[in-house]
Amino acid sequence: MSAYVHDGSFTGLVCALAAAVSDPAAEMADETPAQDDLFAPATEVKSDGRKAADFLERLTAVSGPETVDNIKLCFLSKEKDRDSLLLAYARRAFAAGKGLNDRLADPVVNRAHRTALAVLREAHRFKGLLRFRELEDGTLYSEIEPDHNILPLITNHFRRRMAGFNWILHDKKRGLAAMHAGGRLRLVSALEASVPPPSEKEKRTASLWRAFFDSVAIKERLNPALQRQFVPLKYRKNITEFGED
Amino acid sequence: MDLRRKIEILTAGARYDASCASSGSTRSGAGGRAERVPGCCHSWSADGRCVSLLKILLTNLCVYDCAYCVNRRSSDCPRALLTPDEVAGLTMDFYRRNYIEGLFLSSGVARSPDYTMELLIAAVRRLRVDHKFPGYIHLKVIPGCDRRLVDLAALYADRVSVNIELPSAASLERLAPEKSRDGVLKPMARLAETIAAGKEERRRSRNAPPCAPGGQSTQLIVGASPESDLQIMKLSQSLYDKLGLRRVYYSAFVPATTDSRLPAVKEPPLRREHRLYQADWLLRFYGFTTEELLDEKCPCLDLTFDPKTVWALRNLDRFPVEVNKAPYEELLRVPGFGVLTAKRIVRARRAGRLSLDDLRRLGAVMKRAVYFVTAGGIYGGLRRDDPAAIRAKLLEGPSGRPAQPELFGAAAETPAGASA
Numbered sequence: 001m002s003a004y005v006h007d008g009s010f011t012g013l014v015c016a017l018a019a020a021v022s023d024p025a026a027e028m029a030d031e032t033p034a035q036d037d038l039f040a041p042a043t044e045v046k047s048d049g050r051k052a053a054d055f056l057e058r059l060t061a062v063s064g065p066e067t068v069d070n071i072k073l074c075f076l077s078k079e080k081d082r083d084s085l086l087l088a089y090a091r092r093a094f095a096a097g098k099g100l101n102d103r104l105a106d107p108v109v110n111r112a113h114r115t116a117l118a119v120l121r122e123a124h125r126f127k128g129l130l131r132f133r134e135l136e137d138g139t140l141y142s143e144i145e146p147d148h149n150i151l152p153l154i155t156n157h158f159r160r161r162m163a164g165f166n167w168i169l170h171d172k173k174r175g176l177a178a179m180h181a182g183g184r185l186r187l188v189s190a191l192e193a194s195v196p197p198p199s200e201k202e203k204r205t206a207s208l209w210r211a212f213f214d215s216v217a218i219k220e221r222l223n224p225a226l227q228r229q230f231v232p233l234k235y236r237k238n239i240t241e242f243g244e245d
Numbered sequence: 246m247d248l249r250r251k252i253e254i255l256t257a258g259a260r261y262d263a264s265c266a267s268s269g270s271t272r273s274g275a276g277g278r279a280e281r282v283p284g285c286c287h288s289w290s291a292d293g294r295c296v297s298l299l300k301i302l303l304t305n306l307c308v309y310d311c312a313y314c315v316n317r318r319s320s321d322c323p324r325a326l327l328t329p330d331e332v333a334g335l336t337m338d339f340y341r342r343n344y345i346e347g348l349f350l351s352s353g354v355a356r357s358p359d360y361t362m363e364l365l366i367a368a369v370r371r372l373r374v375d376h377k378f379p380g381y382i383h384l385k386v387i388p389g390c391d392r393r394l395v396d397l398a399a400l401y402a403d404r405v406s407v408n409i410e411l412p413s414a415a416s417l418e419r420l421a422p423e424k425s426r427d428g429v430l431k432p433m434a435r436l437a438e439t440i441a442a443g444k445e446e447r448r449r450s451r452n453a454p455p456c457a458p459g460g461q462s463t464q465l466i467v468g469a470s471p472e473s474d475l476q477i478m479k480l481s482q483s484l485y486d487k488l489g490l491r492r493v494y495y496s497a498f499v500p501a502t503t504d505s506r507l508p509a510v511k512e513p514p515l516r517r518e519h520r521l522y523q524a525d526w527l528l529r530f531y532g533f534t535t536e537e538l539l540d541e542k543c544p545c546l547d548l549t550f551d552p553k554t555v556w557a558l559r560n561l562d563r564f565p566v567e568v569n570k571a572p573y574e575e576l577l578r579v580p581g582f583g584v585l586t587a588k589r590i591v592r593a594r595r596a597g598r599l600s601l602d603d604l605r606r607l608g609a610v611m612k613r614a615v616y617f618v619t620a621g622g623i624y625g626g627l628r629r630d631d632p633a634a635i636r637a638k639l640l641e642g643p644s645g646r647p648a649q650p651e652l653f654g655a656a657a658e659t660p661a662g663a664s665a
Contacts (some may be wrong), residue, residue: 101594104589105603128297130488140341163500165341173534205338211249213340215256216300217290220499220513226293230286240344 003029004083005042010075011052014085016045017071018055021090026085063093063100070101073116076149077110085111100137102114121144125155129231130154132167133206140167141195143238151176159185206240213241253326258305258316261501263464263494264298264349267614271528287345291418298349298383299339303327303364307353311421313469316353320502326355328411329368333376340380347381347403348372355386357358358428362390369401381459386436390426395435395630399443404491405461407432409484410487412477416470436461437488452632460491467521468498468514469507471545478524478535483638487529496523520546526553529583531577552638554580557617558632564617569594581614601625613639 005021006012024208029042053203056068067089072084089112093100103109132140144151151171155178158169162180169178179189203244236242286295302316304326309396310318336348350368353415355361365384372378384402388393407429411417414426436457438590463484465477481493497513524546527533531553538552539545547555557564557580568590577586589607593599601620605611616626616635628634 083424085262099596102592104593105597105599105606107606110606123379124285128285128346130343134342142343161343162341162515201338205342208249208252208335209339209342212256212287212299212301213250213290213296215253215295216260217292218260218294218499218513219292221497221515222499223293224291227289227291230289230293232297240342 002041002043004033004045005029005045006045010072011049011073012047012053013086014055014071015048016083016085017042017090018051019045020087021094026087028087030081030083038074045046059090059093062097062099066101068091070116073119074112076152077115077119078147078149079115082115083127085115119148119150120153122148123150126150126154127133127157129235129239130169132201133237133240135196136199137168139196139200140165141170142168143170143172143234143237145173146171147234149176151178155185155187162228203245206243207245210241210243210245246325248331248335248433251327251331254304254323254325255305255327256320258353259300259351261496261499261541262300262316262349262385263294263496264300264462274381282518285346287343297346297577299336299345299347300349301327301332302408303332303350303352303353303361303368304355305353306355308356309354309423310509311424312506313410313466314500315501318500328555329371332368333378336372336380336389337376338341340451341376345380345385347378351382352387358387359388359391359394363393364399365367366394366397369398373401378462382658383459385639386432388424389431390432392432392435395432399436399439399457400454402454402457402459404462405436405457406462406464409433409463409465409480412472412480413468413470416472420470423456423529433461433488441489444453451572460489462490462494464494465497467518468510470574471508474517474521474524474541474546475535475539475541478528478539481525482528482535493525495525506586517546518550519638520548520552524552531572533578540557550636550639551580554613555580558636561630561632561635565619565624565626566617567619567622567664568599569621579609579614579617581617583608587644 002025004016006016010217016028020028026043058073059067059071066162071086071089074089079085085108088108092103092108096103100109101113104113122138124148126144129144130144132142136140149171151169151174158167158178159180163183166181168180175190178187179188213244231239231242239244265481269435279608283489286297288296290296292655304324305316305317305322306324306326307316315322315594332348332350336345339425339637340347346536348369352361352365353617354365365387369382372382381404382402383404383406384398386398388407394473409429411420415569417424417426417429433528439461440457443453446453447455454492467477467622468515475612477495485492494519497512497515497518498507498510500507500510524533524535524538527538528535531657533554533556538556546552561574563578566579568576573587576582576590577584582590586604586608588601588608590604593603599607601611601615601618601623604614604618604620616629618624626635627638
């Protein structure tokens with residue numbers, strides 16, 4: 001039995017899957033870096049773009065493009081046993097062939113689909129819940145702390161919506177950022193945490209927004225439990241209207 | 246008056262209007278192309294209702310004295326007026342910060358319907374033309390205004406709406422004597438025509454200007470007048486079928502004013518509103534008709550059970566449904582199955598026979614569905630032919646105690662299937 005370890009990138013993961021899928025005794029070492037495990041010596045898999053692309057192509061040929069879409073989405077999920085799940089999913093793909101993704105009642109296929117959906121749903125949610133604040137130099141800056149690594153999934157949306165502005169989406173949890181300046185987009189993996197102060201107008205605009213937000217609720221039908229269902233407390237510290245003036 | 250105070254007053258006047266809509270077109274403008282994400286809600290206020298638009302009145306001055314309305318002439322609330330520049334500036338500032346998807350602009354009737362409508366149009370023109378605002382605009386049409394103004398509204402807005410307010414002409418006459426049924430229906434009919442013609446234009450030429458691509462909607466107040474749910478749902482169905490409305494919103498009457506013409510209610514009828522939304526969803530997404538849900542004998546929606554369950558209990562001869570065979574349309578009618586579940590079932594059964602356990606994994610709410618389905622011939626409920634026994638079982642919580650009431654309320658956007 002051998003546990004496959006990779007460098008944490010998507011290419012690395014796919015290469016590890018490719019190596020492990022044909023070895024029936026293989027496991028994935030979830031939560032890298034793997035500890036020394038007496039029973040499952042780690043096998044380090046090197047990232048190789050070519051190998052990864054080949055494997056994804058094979059998966060598509062065998063079971064259709066949906067499988068690869070799901071693997072990409074699951075890669076972004078926070079699930080601790082993500083790699084094991086994807087190995088089981090990839091094995092099912094070669095066993096079941098074209099009908100793989102119809103097998104929604106199969107526990108592994110079901111979980112792969114659900115995990116992908118959870119990631120998509122959080123991405124969708126953040127298209128709405130994300131807030132920008134205007135910095136001194138006019139840049140619009142947003143801090144997010146999503147459960148899943150959704151930054152790559154929402155960047156294009158804001159690229160279209162905010163094409164004419166300079167902006168930064170900063171995933172503080174993962175130290176990732178998408179920076180849009182002068183019409184060009186850059187992805188940064190370790191953003192320095194010093195953010196310039198907000199613009200002069202920012203405080204007033206945020207305060208006017210909170211005035212609107214408080215006034216729009218109908219007092220006779222207050223329902224904080226329902227509100228919590230839609231805006232969980234964990235997201236609120238980065239949402240303007242739940243802050244203070 | 247400072248802007249903050251104006252916002253407080255004019256939002257308080259607008260908050261009873263239900264809206265949650267961002268559908269339709271893509272517009273290009275300054276700062277970007279706004280691609281509408283369906284159902285993109287930006288926040289939820291303390292009443293649990295979604296906030297996706299800056300929902301505000303241009304003014305709460307009003308020459309009318311409608312009994313149910315907080316802004317009526319005889320109310321001694323503070324009054325305010327926003328300038329088109331203020332509306333446009335706020336919308337742009339909020340939109341850039343991703344607070345909102347766009348603007349929902351309504352108004353009290355200042356001076357006359359035409360005068361007010363011109364002000365509203367001036368404000369949205371400022372946004373669309375001067376600021377090149379690419380976001381969503383929902384504009385209210387003031388009943389009784391000129392038809393050319395109706396057309397202009399459709400030119401700048403993504404969605405337009407005329408509030409029908411009360412479900413019958415008699416109630417409108419009694420509670421809003423200065424408004425007429427005709428004044429409401431005429432602009433609606435005009436909009437239906439304009440929108441249809443605009444669509445035709447767009448089909449012929451891609452360069453034709455968009456014309457209210459989000460269609461029209463309306464709202465009516467529930468519980469301020471004596472109409473039954475049957476009357477209300479019939480009205481909704483005809484609005485959907487005949488005028489092609491996208492949405493009918495139901496707003497539980499909030500007794501914010503006292504008037505001898507109004508019923509003495511202590512609390513807004515939230516549960517009734519919720520049931521109406523569920524029934525509305527059954528019409529639009531589940532293939533039901535009003536006649537199946539309500540009739541002269543039972544003209545009111547059950548407050549204990551959702552309308553789909555009530556229908557199923559009355560039609561037990563159509564159940565249980567075999568999940569491995571039943572067509573999609575029949576699966577949709579099973580209590581505890583939503584649209585997504587029904588679709589998953591149809592897909593998953595291509596790969597193999599489904600068991601009752603599988604259904605749970607596919608997202609079905611089995612504590613309800615179990616009485617109405619078989620899987621591979623196996624029935625998991627009690628008596629399949631005894632509605633009273635099933636009713637009693639459905640009322641029980643997991644430990645045999647009465648179930649907690651569901652988190653109902655303002656869940657205007659909760660698909661019936663998610664909870665039904």
